[in-house]
Amino acid sequence: xxxxxxxxxxxxxxxxxxxxxxxxxxxxxxxxxxxxxxxxxxxxxxxxxxxxxxxxxxxxxxxxxxxxxxxxxxxxxxxxxxxxxxxxxxxxxxxxxxxxxxxxxxxxxxxxxxxxxxxxxxxxxxxxxxxxxxxxxxxxxxxxxxxxxxxxxxxxxxxxxxxxxxxxxxxxxxxxxxxxxxxxxxxxxxxxxxxxxxxxxxxxxxxxxxxxxxxxxxxxxxxxxxxxxxxxxxxxxxxxxxxxxxxxxxxxxxxxxxxxxxxxxxxxxxxxxxxxxxxxxxxxxxxxxxxxxxxxxxxxxxxxxxxxxxxxxxxxxxxxxxxxxxxxxxxxxxxxxxxxxxxxxxxxxxxxxxxxxxxxxxxxxxxxxxxxxxxxxxxxxxxxxxxxxxxxxxxxxxxxxxxxxxxxxxxxxxxxxxxxxxxxxxxxxxxxxxxxxxxxxxxxxxxxxxxxxxxxxxxxxxxxxxxxxxxxxxxxxxxxxxxxxxxxxxxxxxxxxxxxxxxxxxxxxxxxxxxxxxxxxxxxxxxxxxxxxxxxxxxxxxxxxxxxxxxxxxxxxxxxxxxxxxxxxxxxxxxxxxxxxxxxxxxxxxxxxxxxxxxxxxxxxxxxxxxxxxxxxxxxxxxxxxxxxxxxxxxxxxxxxxxxxxxxxxxxxxxxxxxxxxxxxxxxxxxxxxxxxxxxxxxxxxxxxxxxxxxxxxxxxxxxxxxxxxxxxxxxxxxxxxxxxxxxxxxxxxxxxxxxxxxxxxxxxxxxxxxxxxxxxxxxxxxxxxxxxxxxxxxxxxxxxxxxxxxxxxxxxxxxxxxxxxxxxxxxxxxxxxxxxxxxxxxxxxxxxxxxxxxxxxxxxxxxxxxxxxxxxxxxxxxxxxxxxxxxxxxxxxxxxxxxxxxxxxxxxxxxxxxxxxxxxxxxxxxxxxxxxxxxxxxxxxxx
Numbered sequence: 001x002x003x004x005x006x007x008x009x010x011x012x013x014x015x016x017x018x019x020x021x022x023x024x025x026x027x028x029x030x031x032x033x034x035x036x037x038x039x040x041x042x043x044x045x046x047x048x049x050x051x052x053x054x055x056x057x058x059x060x061x062x063x064x065x066x067x068x069x070x071x072x073x074x075x076x077x078x079x080x081x082x083x084x085x086x087x088x089x090x091x092x093x094x095x096x097x098x099x100x101x102x103x104x105x106x107x108x109x110x111x112x113x114x115x116x117x118x119x120x121x122x123x124x125x126x127x128x129x130x131x132x133x134x135x136x137x138x139x140x141x142x143x144x145x146x147x148x149x150x151x152x153x154x155x156x157x158x159x160x161x162x163x164x165x166x167x168x169x170x171x172x173x174x175x176x177x178x179x180x181x182x183x184x185x186x187x188x189x190x191x192x193x194x195x196x197x198x199x200x201x202x203x204x205x206x207x208x209x210x211x212x213x214x215x216x217x218x219x220x221x222x223x224x225x226x227x228x229x230x231x232x233x234x235x236x237x238x239x240x241x242x243x244x245x246x247x248x249x250x251x252x253x254x255x256x257x258x259x260x261x262x263x264x265x266x267x268x269x270x271x272x273x274x275x276x277x278x279x280x281x282x283x284x285x286x287x288x289x290x291x292x293x294x295x296x297x298x299x300x301x302x303x304x305x306x307x308x309x310x311x312x313x314x315x316x317x318x319x320x321x322x323x324x325x326x327x328x329x330x331x332x333x334x335x336x337x338x339x340x341x342x343x344x345x346x347x348x349x350x351x352x353x354x355x356x357x358x359x360x361x362x363x364x365x366x367x368x369x370x371x372x373x374x375x376x377x378x379x380x381x382x383x384x385x386x387x388x389x390x391x392x393x394x395x396x397x398x399x400x401x402x403x404x405x406x407x408x409x410x411x412x413x414x415x416x417x418x419x420x421x422x423x424x425x426x427x428x429x430x431x432x433x434x435x436x437x438x439x440x441x442x443x444x445x446x447x448x449x450x451x452x453x454x455x456x457x458x459x460x461x462x463x464x465x466x467x468x469x470x471x472x473x474x475x476x477x478x479x480x481x482x483x484x485x486x487x488x489x490x491x492x493x494x495x496x497x498x499x500x501x502x503x504x505x506x507x508x509x510x511x512x513x514x515x516x517x518x519x520x521x522x523x524x525x526x527x528x529x530x531x532x533x534x535x536x537x538x539x540x541x542x543x544x545x546x547x548x549x550x551x552x553x554x555x556x557x558x559x560x561x562x563x564x565x566x567x568x569x570x571x572x573x574x575x576x577x578x579x580x581x582x583x584x585x586x587x588x589x590x591x592x593x594x595x596x597x598x599x600x601x602x603x604x605x606x607x608x609x610x611x612x613x614x615x616x617x618x619x620x621x622x623x624x625x626x627x628x629x630x631x632x633x634x635x636x637x638x639x640x641x642x643x644x645x646x647x648x649x650x651x652x653x654x655x656x657x658x659x660x661x662x663x664x665x666x667x668x669x670x671x672x673x674x675x676x677x678x679x680x681x682x683x684x685x686x687x688x689x690x691x692x693x694x695x696x697x698x699x700x701x702x703x704x705x706x707x708x709x710x711x712x713x714x715x716x717x718x719x720x721x722x723x724x725x726x727x728x729x730x731x732x733x734x735x736x737x738x739x740x741x742x743x744x745x746x747x748x749x750x751x752x753x754x755x756x757x758x759x760x761x762x763x764x765x766x767x768x769x770x771x772x773x774x775x776x777x778x779x780x781x782x783x784x785x786x787x788x789x790x791x792x793x794x795x796x797x798x799x800x801x802x803x804x805x806x807x808x809x810x811x812x813x814x815x816x817x818x819x820x821x822x823x824x825x826x827x828x829x830x831x832x833x834x835x836x837x838x839x840x841x842x843x844x845x846x847x848x849x850x851x852x853x854x855x856x857x858x859x860x861x862x863x864x865x866x867x868x869x870x871x872x873x874x875x876x877x878x879x880x881x882x883x884x885x886x887x888x889x890x891x892x893x894x895x896x897x898x899x900x901x902x903x904x905x906x907x908x909x910x911x912x913x914x915x916x917x918x919x920x921x922x923x924x925x926x927x928x
Contacts, residue, residue: 007081007082007083007617011078011079011080012079013079014075014078014079014080015075015076015079017075018072018075018076021068021071021072025064025068060639063632063635063636063639066628066631066632066635067628067632069628070625070628070629070632071625073621073622073624073625073628074622074625076621077617077618077619077621077622077625078618078622080616080618081616081617081618081621082615082616082617083615083616083617092126092128093128093181093182093183093207094128094129094130094131094145094180094181094182094183095119095123095128095129095130095131095145095182095183095184095185096130096131096133096143096145096182096183096184096185096203097116097119097120097130097131097132097133097151097184097185097187098133098135098184098185098186098187098199098203099112099116099132099133099134099135099158099187100134100135100136100165100186100187100188100189101134101135101136101137101158101159101160101161101189101545102135102136102160102161102162102163102164102165102189102191102545103160103161103162103163103300103301103302103545103547103588104189104190104191104218104300104302105160105187105189105545106160106299106300106301106545106546106547107216107298107299107300108214108216108609109159109160109545109546111214111609112187112214112609113155113156113158115187115212115609116132116155116187117152117155117878119185120148120149120151120152120155121148121152123148124147124148124149124152128148129145129146129147129148130145130146130147130148130151131143131144131145131146131151131182132151132154132155132158134158134161135165135170135195135199136160136161136163136164136165136166137161137570138165138166138169138170138173139173141176142176142177142178143176143177143180143182145182156878156879156882156890157886157887157889157890159544159545159546159885159886160545160546161544161545161573162301162302162543162544162545162547162568162573162574162588163568163569163573163574163588164193164195164568165193165195165199166195166567166569167194167195170195170198170199171198174198174199174202177202177206180206181206181207182206182207183207183208183209184203184206184207184208184209184210185209185210185211185212186200186203186209186210186211186212187211187212187213187609188211188212188213188598189214189218189598190213190214190216190218190238190239190597190598191218191238191595191596191597191598192596192597192598192599196598200601200604209604210604210605210606210607211600211604211605211606211607212606212607212608212609213598213606213607213608213609214608214609215608215609217237217238217239217241217244218237218238218239218595218597219235219236219237219238219244219246219295219298219300219302219303220235220236220237220300220302220303220588220589220595221233221234221235221236221248221293221294221295221302221303221304221305221587221589222234222235222236222305222587222589222591222593223305223585223587223589223590223591224293224305224307224311225310225591226287226310226311226313230279230280230281231250231279231280231281231282231287231311232277232278232279232280233248233265233267233277233278233279233280233293233305234275234276234277235248235267235269235275235276235277235295236274236275236589236593236594236595237269237274237275237595238274238595238596238597239597241271242271243268243269243270243271244268244269245266245267245268246266246267246268246269246295246296247264247265247266247267247295247296247297248264248265248266248267248278248280248293248294248295248296249261249263249264249293249294249296250262250263250264250280250282250290250292250293251290251291251292251293251294252286252289252290252291252292253289253291254289259291262286262289262290263280263282263286263290264296265278265280274594274595284313284315284346287311287312287313288311288312288313290307290311291306291307292304292305292306292307292549293305293307294547298547299546299547300545300546300547301543301544301545301546301547301574301588302547302587302588302589303547304543304547304549304587304588305585305587305589306541306543306549306574306575306576306585306586306587307585308576308582308583308584308585309519309582309583309584310585313344313345313346314344314345314346314360314361314362314519314520315345315346315348315358315360315361315362316341316345316346316347316348316360316361316362316363316364316520317347317348317349317350317352317355317358317360317362317363317364318334318337318338318341318347318348318349318364318366319334319351319352319355319363319364319365319366319368320332320333320334320366320367320368332499333366333367333392333394333497333498333499334364334366334498335499336498336499336500336506336507336511337364337366337498337506340506340511340512340515341515341520344516345520348360352371352375352378352379353374353375353378356378356379356382359382359387360387361387361388361519362387362388362389362390362519362520363379363382363387363388363389363390364390364391364392364498364520365389365390365391365392366391366392366394366497366498367392367393367394367395367396367397367497367498368391368396368397369396369397369399369400369402370400370402371410376409376410379410380409380410380486382489383410383486383487383489383490383491384486384487384488384489385487385488385489386487386488386489387489388489388490388492388518388519388520389410389489389490389491389492390491390492390494390518390520391410391411391491391492391493391494392493392494392496392497392498393457393458393493393494393495393496393497393502394497394498394501394502397415397458398458401417402415403415404416404417404461409486410491411484411491411493412469412482412483412484412491412492412493413460413461413463413466413469413479413482413484413493414460414461414463415458415459415460415461416458416459416460416461431453431454431455431503432453432454432474432475432476432478433448433450433452433453433454433474433475434448434452434454434472434473434474434475434480435472435473435474435475435477436448437471437472437534439534440471441471441472442471442517442518442579442581443471443472443481443513443514443517444534444535445532445533445534445535445560446510446513446514446517446534447510447530448510449508449509449510451504451508452503452504452505452508452510453503453504454474454480454496454502454503454505455502455503456496456501456502456503457474457478457480457495457496457502457503458495459478459479459495460478460479460482460495466479466482469482469483469484470482471483471492472514479495480494480495480496481493481494481495481514482495492518513531516582517581517582518581519581519582527560527564527584528564529560529561529564529565531560531564532560532561532563532564533560533561534560535559535560535579536557536558536559536560536579537557537558537559537560537563537577537578537579537584538552538555538557538558538577538578538579539552539555539558539572539573539575539576539577540552540575540576540577540578540583541575541576542555542573542574542575542576543573543574543575543588544573544885549575552575555571555572555573556571558571558572558577560579563577563584563586566586566590568586568588572586574586574587574588683724683727684727684738684739685738686724687722687723687724688721688722688723688724688740688908689723689724689725689726689727689738689739690708690711690712690723690726690727690739690741690743690904691708691726691727691728691729691739691741691742691743692704692705692707692708692726692727692728692729692742692743692744692745692868693728693729693731693742693743693744693745694728694729694730694731695745695746695747695750696747696749696750696751697747697749697750700745700747701728703745703868703869703872704728704743704745704868705726705728706868706871706872706873706874706880707743707867707868707869707870707871707872708726708743708868708871709725709726709872709873710871710872710873710879710897711871711897711900711901711904712724712725712726713873713877714871714897714900714901715900715901715904718818718901719818719901719905721904721905721908723904727739729742731753731757731760731761732753732754732756732757735760736760736761736763736764736769737763737764737767737769739769740768740769740770740904740907740908741769741770741772741903741904741907742764742769742770742771742772743771743772743774743867743868744771744772744773744774744796745774745776745868746773746774746775746776746789746792746793746796747789747792748788748789748791748792750792750796752795752796753796755799758799758800761800762799762800762801765800765801765802765859765860766801766859768857769859770857770858770859770860770861770903770906770907771859771860771861772860772861772862772863772867772903773793773796773797773860773861773862773863774826774863774864774865774866774867774868775787775789775790775792775793775862775863775864776789776827776864776865776866776868776869777789777790777864778826778828778829778830778832778863778864778865778866779828787864789864790864793862797860800860802859802860803836803837803859804836804837805834805835805836805837805860805862806834806835806836806837806838807831807832807833807834807835808824808833808834808835809838810822812835812838813906814835814858814861814899814902814903814906815902816902817901817902817903817905817906817909818898818901818902818905819898819901819902821895821898821899821902823895824863824865824895824896824899825865825870825892825895825896825899826863826865826866826867826868826869826870826871826896826899827865827866827867827869827870827881827883827896828864828865828866829865829884829892830863830864830865832863832864833861833862833863833865834860834861834862834863835858835860835861835862836858836859836860857906857907858906861903865896867896867899867900869881869883870883870892870893870896870897871896871897871900879893883896
């Protein structure tokens with residue numbers, strides 16, 4: 001193909017004909033137009049005479065120009081001009097398409113899928129086999145090259161992952177390549193990684209490599225930090241381009257439990273900078289409600305920063321059994337607690353009854369023996385609703401009779417009378433050290449310093465339940481910390497004081513770590529591997545590649561060591577993890593991660609992601625040539641004076657007809673209000689036609705048309721029904737009897753039909769037609785719910801003669817008309833689908849699994865699963881809208897299409913399938 005700017009020519013040699021245009025100009029100027037013929041009687045006297053010299057008139061220049069342009073247009077048109085021609089890869093042999101498939105691909109994932117589709121088309125035309133891999137999820141086993149059209153069906157099912165390629169998995173995949181030879185097209189996400197160089201080296205060793213890279217700047221939100229009473233938001237980007245204006249949203253639940261944007265701030269990344277930081281000041285109540293921050297308008301897992309305990313500073317109330325003495329603060333029961341908790345928690349002071357209405361996260365009682373009955377009842381109610389009570393022993397508790405004869409409601413175990421002194425002149429032996437924490441303890445994995453010793457403690461009474469309540473013990477096995485659940489909360493007792501009187505524990509860092517493990521305090525940054533050693537975490541919510549949050553469902557538990565390594569994958573994606581008491585957010589970016597743009601060697605060709613569809617210009621240019629020739633004919637007739645009279649008028653009208661474009665054919669909805677015109681009747685009755693109701697929303701009407709087109713293709717490929725192109729029906733003007741089935745998508749703004757339209761609709765339903773009402777709201781509500789489209793459906797259906805309805809029973813004929821079905825999903829998978837209810841006397845036939853249900857076709861089917869989106873295809877047959885995720889999503893799309901097939905077969909065959917299951921009973925009655 002020869003290129004001339006953005007236009008290419010499939011037959012460029014024909015353009016040499018343009019060189020003949022000057023010669024044609026000279027020849028045409030030598031041939032004058034025909035003269036005007038006028039009869040004059042005196043001319044008869046001149047007959048037979050001849051002039052010695054003759055002189056001809058010249059053709060007007062503008063007529064010559066028209067002819068030259070027509071000739072040039074014919075030459076150019078036959079040369080095959082193409083606007084923005086696609087220059088295809090001229091390679092041969094197998095082709096490997098590599099997609100990074102990371103979170104950085106997510107913002108323009110649709111463009112990448114389009115680019116992959118173009119690559120598949122090129123490979124198919126060249127007869128090349130293709131393999132498609134995703135670096136974040138490399139396939140096991142050897143590389144398999146298949147036909148391009150088969151691999152193209154996999155493109156719609158792949159999605160970006162919220163993690164980076166795994167070096168070990170990549171090394172194993174490269175080793176499994178062997179000596180295979182193939183070319184590679186690599187769709188890069190634009191970021192530099194350590195895994196890129198080994199992959200590039202392996203691919204170059206097996207063939208040519210070219211790279212396709214998008215021009216969209218990669219932006220990400222770093223983990224949110226809380227410092228000096230402010231929330232710090234840090235946005236990073238890979239390309240230091242011009243100024244970037246960003247909006248950051250803080251999302252959480254309001255007091256009613258509805259998720260919404262709780263705060264919003266604007267940020268500007270200056271030109272040339274790779275990031276920017278802004279501070280957001282929020283009140284504690286609002287800050288504790290926030291579940292995530294995100295960059296508004298950017299769909300990517302890295303554009304979301306989940307929050308955990310580090311942002312939600314806990315409110316802790318400290319209550320001591322005795323007042324602090326001036327000058328003796330170090331002897332205060334709560335001094336070391338204040339030092340340990342002040343950096344990471346908001347401390348509350350006051351009386352117990354004054355503090356409880358504030359609903360703190362934890363209450364610490366330091367050497368408090370007895371509580372008033374009113375205080376005890378209020379505290380028990382608070383614990384039962386999820387509060388955490390931490391108690392420390394001391395001289396007051398040791399001298400009291402609390403929890404002696406019977407278990408105190410606010411104690412985890414019963415206590416012996418008096419305390420136990422281990423070290424000193426009047427004691428036996430030396431101060432005791434701590435026993436390593438067992439695996440079931442929340443302190444498991446913490447390192448115990450050698451200098452931590454205990455000299456005195458309160459002893460626990462032996463009890464059958466004592467063993468399961470001990471979470472820390474001394475070296476001799478005596479309990480040091482015990483715990484007991486109460487309702488949704490728990491009470492914990494340290495058998496030593498909160499100051500250094502009975503032990504050196506409050507003087508050590510282990511004291512702070514133990515409080516953190518009990519969720520009394522929080523850690524302001526990501527814990528280290530030492531902090532997480534010995535813990536097990538389970539995923540609560542996880543992020544997908546687009547930054548959407550999902551329930552973790554059945555993901556297995558993860559060890560704390562693996563969490564600290566941050567090696568994301570299928571079994572441990574980014575998300576929010578909990579150990580029952582604490583929550584930890586694993587975001588895509590770590591605090592010290594930087595975004596570095598990919599740098600490719602000069603030998604690797606790098607292309608852009610954008611695709612400019614080629615447009616063939618031969619037809620339009622030849623049409624222009626035809627119009628110019630018609631104009632030349634008209635001008636020649638005019639110059640020759642032949643446009644006078646009837647023949648001249650006819651010739652002029654014929655030429656004008658060639659110049660004017662033809663009018664578009666009339667649509668079905670343009671029919672006369674008195675009834676359907678012949679064109680609509682012939683088009684609707686000549687073949688089976690599926691129709692949808694015009695809602696007035698162009699986007700929704702376009703979706704309905706694409707959905708019925710996909711369903712029609714499914715019927716054509718799978719059944720003996722061969723539907724024609726679907727039609728749009730105007731309820732006010734079109735005749736409905738021509739259509740066996742109407743799809744009616746419900747939008748909250750569509751107009752209510754007139755009384756005449758409702759009369760036509762009721763006549764249609766009574767005569768055997770079916771309407772599928774689709775509220776498209778199954779993701780947020782069910783049939784009859786309070787969604788806007790649900791309320792609109794109630795208004796639309798109120799004047800209709802609709803029989804009593806019921807959810808589709810398992811033995812309804814719709815479950816077996818063509819396919820055996822138990823679910824009826826669309827884009828959503830709700831089972832809340834309603835049909836005409838069965839007669840009260842419907843019973844099971846002898847030996848048959850189905851009842852003899854309603855004998856006629858159910859006139860309405862109502863649901864909200866958005867079936868049109870699941871059926872919708874473009875003109876090439878490719879799905880237009882995503883359904884679910886991966887294979888499960890494609891399976892859901894298949895079930896949606898099967899439901900559509902069953903629906904249409906039910907409309908066309910009625911109770912045929914229902915009768916078939918009763919054939920044995922009918923034959924038995926006939927004596928056959």
